């Protein structure tokens with residue numbers, strides 16, 4: 001464990017930004033803390049079980065003593081997020097808006113989206129408030145970068161959604177899976193620009209004593225930060241998705257500006273090296289913009305870029321947001337684009353857009369709510 005609360009018995013409680021967050025602790029962290037607090041070791045497991053159920057308010061941890069509840073309340077930031085709003089789409093998708101509670105970041109908003117399917121439930125989580133990058137087709141990119149999330153704040157999004165689905169499951173009529181089985185880092189922010197917290201949160205999600213979500217069920221989507229992708233491959237080789245959106249440098253420089261720093265040739269080398277397990281693929285995301293990246297030359301460049309042995313293309317319908325400068329390709333064009341790729345032996349899928357009625361679809365996340373009270 002990197003940090004432990006100091007003995008604050010004779011001093012005033014630490015500022016909330018300095019406090020350890022309960023969701024960023026694993027079982028051994030809690031055991032060390034109980035030892036430090038002179039509590040029996042089994043208390044760690046009790047607290048940890050509550051945490052894994054998404055119960056982060058010590059006052060609701062009914063089987064622990066009142067003095068331990070007090071200690072948790074004063075020494076830790078147990079629940080680092082406040083749920084501000086939940087919106088439910090008719091297709092079962094739920095969008096959650098959370099406010100941070102930590103120090104000077106208190107009140108800043110992030111969003112997460114639960115996307116149910118018949119046999120799985122995926123949560124798209126945020127890693128930053130706003131984004132350090134500035135992709136012009138992306139709604140999040142129009143929001144200035146304000147903060148990197150801590151590992152605790154990333155994990156707390158999943159814990160809050162698990163708790164919500166337990167207390168208010170999806171209607172059985174929808175015939176959709178009502179729990180979290182898969183996690184995608186595709187919400188607000190560029191996850192690899194917040195590397196430490198993201199690596200730590202992946203480890204926490206995978207921890208077998210904790211949420212025990214396997215690496216195969218975690219996907220990280222990045223705009224293409226080459227050194228960070230290399231490190232991810234070495235340390236936490238989860239499923240990788242790349243926001244490609246063009247295979248022509250001059251155009252990708254505009255659509256995904258990080259391309260100016262790490263152009264396609266560098267990205268190509270890096271993807272060739274990324275460790276892949278059997279039957280796994282890297283996903284290349286390609287949002288189709290009318291008359292921008294859906295022309296014949298765009299298709300040819302994409303065909304030349306893709307390594308069909310290791311990669312597949314996910315074509316994404318552009319989800320307009322208020323003031324967006326682009327139009328989406330027609331559905332017919334999209335199908336044709338996919339067919340051309342398939343005819344060249346490239347696995348191509350068209351992503352079905354979910355939650356569009358609540359602005360929860362891909363590229364639409366932007367926290368524009370102000371904290372009330």
Ligand code: SF4
Pocket residue numbers: 131132133134135138139140141142187188189190223243
């Ligand atoms: S596409 Fe991703 S990296 Fe680009 S601005 Fe949007 S959130 Fe940031």
